[in-house]
Amino acid sequence: MFLELIGTVFGGIAMAGVVMIVNRLTGGRLPRWAAPVAAGLTMIAVTISMEYSWYGRTTANLPKGVVVANTVQKQSFYQPWTYLSPYVDRFVAVDELSLKKNADLPGQRMIDLYFFGRWAPLKKVPVAYDCTDARLATLIDGVDFGAQGEISNADWRQVAADDPVLMAVCEVS
Template sequence: MVWHLFGVLILGVCLGGAAFFLRKLTRNRLPKWLIPASAAMGMLGYLAYYDYDWYGFKLSQLPAGTVVVEEGREKSLFKPWSYIHPAVNSFVVVDGKYTTRLQDSERLVEYFEYAFRKDPVERLESRSYVLNCESRERVAFDGRQGRLLGAVEKVSEGDAIFKDACR
């Protein structure tokens, strides 16, 4: 977060300085407002670049075999470009490492889901789940204490986690 703030400030100073240099080269024929406008455009340009590049950068850091289950896109008043084409602000992945067990002639699959969120401070949340492939139901659980954390959810056959875990 601090490095991105540093990058925004550096880019603002560089483009504002370039506009100042152009103004002096033309012997002050260019308007004065060009300097702060160039600095602001540089800062907003970097923020837009980071906003759209975050998702691809995070995916490149994940290990092979990772499956993206869900993507979240949000519009924001402070990001005017998000009204034209919102960037991915959050996504949920499964690492592809499943533990399969048979219990009462039903196949149960245990797996971990990781939720990445890009707020002002990036967050990572992980949860463990048990998926019943026959009844297409899943429930979150605490593996250390062996207790359920939520209600049972239905999973459709077209869901990415069902396709990947119950093949």
């Protein structure tokens, strides 16, 4: 976040410098407000560009075995251009390399999910999915495992059968 702020400020300063050079080369024919307006518009453009490119930059740096399962696009009244073209503000990724299966419970899988947000810290959440009954349980304190690996004391929640994260987890072999 800090580096993006610095980049935005330096982009504005650079554009103001370009306008000042052009003004000097044209013999001072540009209005006095041209440099600050150009700097401000450049800073807005850089900010918008960084918002729209965040998802691509982040997913390009995901390690092998971590795949995006679901995205959430953002639209906001204070960013009216997002109604024309929303951008990805957050997403859920599945760590396929963390997959654990139990031969005694073939429909259940344990896996790590990563929750990415544009201005939020990364969250890693271990979960269990029941692919046959379309349900999910987060593996937090208080969850126990039985002798055959069955999960007890878990808060199972139903999810839609077409939930993209459920489908991504259950398709991992």
